[in-house]
Amino acid sequence: MKIVHVVYSLEMGGAEILVAQLCRLQRAHGHEVSVIAYSNLGTLGEALVAEGFVVQVLGEAPLPKTLTRFIGELRRLRPDVVHCHNPAPTLQAAIPARIAGAKCIVSTRHSLVAPPYNRGEEIAYNLVARCCDWIVGICDATCENLRHTPLALRNRIVRVYNGVDPVEPANAHPKEGFTLLFVGRLAPIKNLSMLLRATAAAKQQLPNIKLWIVGHGAEREKLEALSHELGLDGQVTFWGERLDVAAFFTDADIYCMTSFSEGLPMSLLQAMSVGVPAVVTSVGGMAEVVKNARAGLTAPVDDVRTMADAIVQIATNQAQRETFAENARTAYGENFTLDRMYEAYMNLYTRPRK
Structure with missing residues (x-):
């Protein structure tokens, strides 16, 4: 399966760490995985490139130009799955992914999405998310809140708990108290x-x-x-x-x-x-x-x-x-x-x- 993850950047952060780990595991299972970042490469992006992943940085631009860039890249890559992480990448890549013929488009919301909602932003997200097959919340609270946003696609909202590699015990810091x-x-x-x-x-x-x-x-x-x-x-x-x-x-x-x-x-x-x-x-x-x-x-x-x-x-x-x-x-x-x-x-x- 050919999978493209779309992120804002790959600077160090919880959602970005999750994307990097998911990329590695998907590749280890034989899938072809790449990443498109909108803003910049970041620390985690550099690490993925060093590991042999294809990570493209489109660069910040007005939305019409960004949409055109995504359409061109996704048509070139012809992915089976486009997985967008958080609202901005979804707004930028979901429509181009549908135009490019991706078989599955997923949008994961990595934050709580707590009320009071920014009504304009959530309406825009939910309109574009009509191009998505699934909208993922990373906990029950996120999913429940997403269902109450304006124009929410409630039947497409599912929960997938975050996962991480276990910490390997390592004692390296002098500890008192x-x-x-x-x-x-x-x-x-x-x-x-x-x-x-x-x-x-x-x-x-x-x-x-x-x-x-x-x-x-x-x-x-x-x-x-x-x-x-x-x-x-x-x-x-x-x-x-x-x-x-x-x-x-x-x-x-x-x-x-x-x-x-x-x-x-x-x-x-x-x-x-x-x-x-x-x-x-x-x-x-x-x-x-x-x-x-x-x-x-x-x-x-x-x-x-x-x-x-x-x-x-x-x-x-x-x-x-x-x-x-x-x-x-x-x-x-x-x-x-x-x-x-x-x-x-x-x-x-x-x-x-x-």
Whole structure:
């Protein structure tokens, strides 16, 4: 089968990591896989090129020119499947894919799609998505929200949980104290100021608490200043963007996310694969998964006290921590492996649409 993935870029991010992993697995099963990026190659794109994948960057342009470029490229490639990732690539490539005669067109929404909706954007997406055979949400919350967007094609919306390769245990970082971990972009939507404040509150009962923040983004300087203001010097380490994240997950005691909005983050699934309990805010797919798996605790967005109490509860209750850890490993194996995601998408590529 000839498969083309369409993305905005292949810079480091959860959706982009998923696309790269899916490309590798599809090629390993004998399929011909390539990627078209609209904006730029990015770190992950460079890695795929080094591995022998064909990755094309069209370059940013007005929509009419972009549509023409996609029609030309897809007619040249003649793919069986065009898999668009997120709204912009769908708006740019779904119609050209239909014109080029692709047998199956899939659009995956990798975020929560939480209300209040941008009505104009969702109408435009749902009109173009009429060219798609399937619209995929990466958790039940995403699918449910998609069904309530204006002009939604409800009978074409299906859930495919994200999948990731399991983290290979690797101890590489000197570790002292009880360690919290966050891996991801340092962006406003991640609400990391809440995590810093919760860490400071938990420190009153856990004086040996540590927090590792792995990732980069525009918020770093602001967060470093807040960490200092909260008296967390020596407790918080900002590691920057890292490709070698296995040791962080292996050595962490709790995985924490305090996002305002979130789909189903890859980093949470990576943590679950090695049995790291989670404390997350009660939003989107991450709360859905943590609750259903009984793999940790949740707290309302911006409820610092409840977040801190959850951290302390897990830290001081070894039996509960071990139960959460075992539940996390079990849920990962049953629902969130890369092979399960691969099988779900391959079945979708050949399933007649409703």
